[in-house]
Amino acid sequence: MKVLSPRDFARVIGVSESSVKRWIDDGTIPASRTVGGHRRIEREEAIRFIRRTRSPVLRPELLGLEDLRALAGKTASAPSSELHDALVDGRDAEARGLILSLYLGGRGVAAIGDGPVREALDRIGRLWLDREDGVFIEHRAVDICIQALTQLRLTFEPPEEAPLAIGAAVSGDPYLLPSMIASTVLQEVGFQTMNLGPETPIATLRHALSTHEPRLCWLSVSAVDDPKARAREIRDLASWLATRGVSGVLGGRSVDRLDLGPDILERADTMAELAAFARGLLGAS
């Protein structure tokens, strides 16, 4: 599924094959040629074209995006509450399809993370107060969001020469999604990424940083077990990053519980801020 013929791409978006060939020939759709001279479109370029032109996806299976079928042609009019309902009911294909359709409709990963995903989970996080199955629903919802993000991630491939970003959530922080969304945002912006995930000791992160020498390090703090210890570690990490010229971005719902002092790493409250900061770094290089 890495490449599509003009005929298949034409079927995906419901236009004629000759239109697709014309767009390839005038450079509107980047494409390559087979040894035999046939035009071929990278799946990633096909998706980029769909996002840019807001084209419909009539044959999602030809792009490997079967989950869009679960939406049965519905377009998201109130994405946060539709995602919330699909997650609560465990309609996983529909939830994944919804996130995918938001992305194909032109929203960036940051906007999806800061918007529908965060909002849906915020409501789901209150279910345990009055529903016996609240915690079960919450855990399942997180798993479905992970599936959706993994699927999104597969629609873009940062170039091999792209700079590297490494990040994690700190020790005592079990939250999976914030660091995973940060990683996906950075991939979309054009970084290669290494997400070390939740409960990552700073020493482990440092090991990864010194071995792989990234351009950017992100750190997520959604829960704090030992505020003094975490603050000390993060301050040390910030000095260490500064001496090596690595940019650091710090975010997460519980950062304010840490007494970090001024000018400790770049602070960001949202994924949109992370994306903007990362774009700035890429633009500067």
Ligand code: B12
């Ligand atoms: C899923 C979940 C869990 C799961 C996590 C599963 C997993 N492995 O990921 C588990 C079961 C572990 C859990 C446990 C607990 N949870 Co909980 N949990 C949630 C829930 C529903 C979703 C969290 C989530 O992933 N959100 C999605 C992310 C993307 O959103 P976000 O965290 O807001 O992050 C955004 C920004 O902060 C920012 N950001 C985050 N990180 C970074 C990093 C960078 C670099 C940048 C730039 C930005 C950034 O961008 C994100 C997108 O906008 C929240 C509800 C909520 N409001 O979020 C409750 C919630 C956080 N949990 C809560 C509670 C009470 C608990 C428990 C104490 C429950 C218990 N009695 O055991 C424990 C504590 C665990 C701990 N060690 O601290 C409360 C916290 C209340 C408070 N004020 O402190 C909440 C708010 C639910 C509620 N309303 O009661 N939880």
